[in-house]
Amino acid sequence: MLTMTVMTRPKLTTHILNLKKGHESICALAMGVLCFPITLMTSCYCVQENEEAVLLSCGRYSGTVREPGIHFANLWGREIITISKAKLSTDIPNTKVIDKDGNPVMVSGVVFYHFRDTKKAALDILDRQTFVADQAATVLKQIVSHYPYDNHDIESDEDSDDDDVPCLKRDTDVIVKHLVKELQRRVNVAGAKIDSFKFNEISYAPEIAASLLKKQQASAIVASRHTLVDGAVRIATAAVNRLDKKGVAVDPADKSRLISNLLTVVCADEHVQPVIVLGST
DSSP: OOOOOOOOHHHHHHHHHTTTTTOSOHHHHHHHHHTHHHHHHHOEEEEOTTEEEEEEETTEEEEEEOSOEEEEOOOTTEEEEEEEOSOEEEEEEEEEEEOTTSOEEEEEEEEEEEESOHHHHHHTOSSHHHHHHHHHHHHHHHHHTTSOSOOOOOOOSSOOGGGGSOOTTTOHHHHHHHHHHHHHHHHGGGTEEEEEEEEEEEEEOHHHHHHHHHHHHHHHHHHHHHHHHHHHHHHHHHHHHHHHHTTOOOOHHHHHHHHHHHHHHHHOSSOOOOOOOOSOO
16 A cells, blocks of 8 residues: 655755755756745656666666655655566577587576666666667677587496586586676666576577587497497306306316307397307317
């Protein structure tokens, strides 16, 4: 419910003269006094919930009204810029970006934010929402270009520096934190606070999707073969050890043949029938 306190004429005149001491134009004050009846009837304005009003007097900043309700300020030379503090979002459409490996990828997302410093939002930026949207698109391109789309590293005995590099496909949480931090730094001038960022799509660009699909298939085959060979070695080793524990005499040549046959059976794509010779004749 909107309420307004009724003021006596001396108090009202004092309020007009001291809305923001030292920041109101002399001409505005003079007009407010000379045209007092008009000033009294037309100087009220309303501030909505979750909204702030930045007041200018003849082009000079005179104050910020943060309380919702009906307020009174000298009409003459007054300008009111209302800034909503509600949550806002800006959509970043599909954008082509070159990732760290030189592959073109398509990325899109949504940024959620609000304006916490209404003075900066009203006076320091001409179009605050467009400014945030443009900065979000720029930062998205910049951050995404620092990461590869995917890592296809296979476990090996050698350490690789690439193992610790996040990728766009799996490590979006790390990348989002980096993106929000950089975007927040850029929009501080507009008084905005970045609440969160969400990716809508991350995929290879259509012109290279087919060729990269072959690359992904080849990487998947190599990875599966690596797992298969690792399992075959464990099976062959376990078989030889169990024969030794059972007291079965197997000479080195037969052990090599046994291991070779077991690896062939486990790793072969088609059905095979190996011949296993135990002992000598």
